[in-house]
Amino acid sequence: MIIKQAFFNHSAIKVAQDLLGCFLIRKIGRKIIKTKIVETEAYDGPRDLASHASRGRTNRNAVMFGPAGYIYVYFTYGLHFMLNIVTGKPGYPAAVLIRAVEPFNGPARLTKGLAIKKNFNRLPIFTKKHGLWLEPKAEPIKPNNIIRAKRIGVDYAGAYKNKLWRFYLKDSKFISKK
DNA sequence: ACGATGATGAAC
């Protein structure tokens, strides 16, 4: 069972919540690493000042402007990779940042732990072909187990810094930041 | 061609 492209064809805010509890699977050679998503953030639209897309389309962020279900990986702070999934309609830039999975807390640690580098940028997540895909959650998440909060590290984003577009599972021990 | 700047994490 794999999560298909249509799953991502909604707003980033919805998809970010839908992804909580889903499984992120990485296959390297014969080895399979199965992780559970416990924390996400939504970056929604061209006006979201926290989003890379707010400064318009560039070569780096181009994948955010394309169809849903594709992977956006970028490099930051000179040493970290961040994993995002594009959502919504082509032409409308939006993505969900995977911030933490069990057993890796923090967006940089999960990419390191799963050996995700820039070579995944622009690849589809809705196929097993590239060794990285998603599987549905075992059971529905109760709404009161989802915490809504402000996004991390976006203090420069004006009115958008206060948007409650970060979501995490209340009972997880792998959240990147309280 | 150059300089500013991070969707971070770890150490101090």
Added chain:
DNA sequence: TTCATCATCGTA
């Protein structure tokens, strides 16, 4: 709070 450390982008 500082630092490690560099691709990307705006400006020129």
